[in-house]
Amino acid sequence: MVLTEGENVVGIDFTLVKAGVITGKILDAEGRPVVEERLNLIAVDSNSQNVRSQILDFRTDDRGVYRIFGLPAGRYKVAVGQDVRLGALGGGRPRRPYRQTFHPDAADSSQAAIVEVLEGGETSGIDITVGSILEGHTASGRIIDGRTEQPLANVRLGVASRMENRDYGYLPVRSLSSSRGEFKIEGLPPGRYSLVIAPQGENDRFADPVLFEVVDRDVENLIIKTSKGASLTGVVVLEGSNDKALLARLYRLRLNVYVQGGPPEFPHGVQLQLILTGVFV
Incomplete structure (x- = not known):
């Protein structure tokens, strides 16, 4: 919607509908509850083709029970565990993940049962017995x-x-190089990965990402070569105003710098912090 100066628009109304709910229980192969496991929800169309996948912030409780709410009416597939094509995604403390399993116990999305969610309805009994734990590598x-x-x-x-x-997403693991420049990252399931230098504060070094793949064994002898980064300087000018309160808001303004036209493996952006000093009059 675009508004012009002095324009008054009315009738921007919204109709709210009741959301749906999916509930169920996640168990391991021994029948024990899987605790604190994140759910993955995939919306499907009328032909049962995947439309959109979401890794949700809904987790199982200490009984292995989950409840996904706030869903629009539609058709879904429900899964838990890690897709081996993506490596180890997800937040929280790193741990050995389960292999991705769809309701009720399918290892492949094409074999998953379709879950129908009605407006304002609750679909229960969507249980999953998870597959094997993915082997972690270094x-x-x-x-x-x-x-x-x-x-x-x-x-x-x-x-x-x-x-x-x-x-596709950063892992909740970090590694700090030793006095000899050595690093080790553990617990990586099979997948493709990108190794990058995390922001170093005042350090102006950078390095191109190092790509590697974990298949069925540890990956060794990765080399990251750093370079000295360039510097950008300039002046921020607030046009058309001498408002001291507004000028004060520029203090510690954050700037984002993005690389245009670079190779796809190059980092998408670097966040900078601009420190303004001096007296505004």
Whole structure:
């Protein structure tokens, strides 16, 4: 909607409808409840084709019971566990994940049962018995200065899962390089990954992402070479106003810098913090 100066628009009404609910229980192969497991919901069309996948912030309780609410009426597939094509996605403390399983006990999305959700209705008994736990592996290597090839200590690294040549989500694992520049990241299930340098505060070093794949064994001898980053300077000008209160809001203004036209594996953006000093009059 676009409004012009002085325009008055009325009749912007909304009709609210009651949302639906899906409930069920998640058990392991021994019949024990799976606790604190995140749900994955996939919307499907009338031909049972996947339309949209969502990793939800709904988890099982200490009985393995879950309740997903706030859903629009429609047809869904419900899953838990990690898709091995994506590696280890998700938040919280890193742990060995279960292999992705769809309701009721299907390992593949095409074999999943369709869950119908009605407006204002509750669909219960959508239980899942999870598959096997994915075996975790280790990725290790060194981080060095790209010019001197000397090891760099105390550099924090991050890992992102990759799919279709792009980063799909960052893992809740971090690694700090040792005094010899060595690092080790544990608990990685099979998948494709991107290894990056995490923001280093005042450190101006950067490195291109290092891509690697975990199949059925540990990955060793990864090398990250850093370079000295460039600097951007400038002046922020507030046009058409000398309001001191508004000028004061520019203090510690954050700027985002994005790379245009770079290769797909290049980081999408870097967040900078602009510190304004001086006296506004």
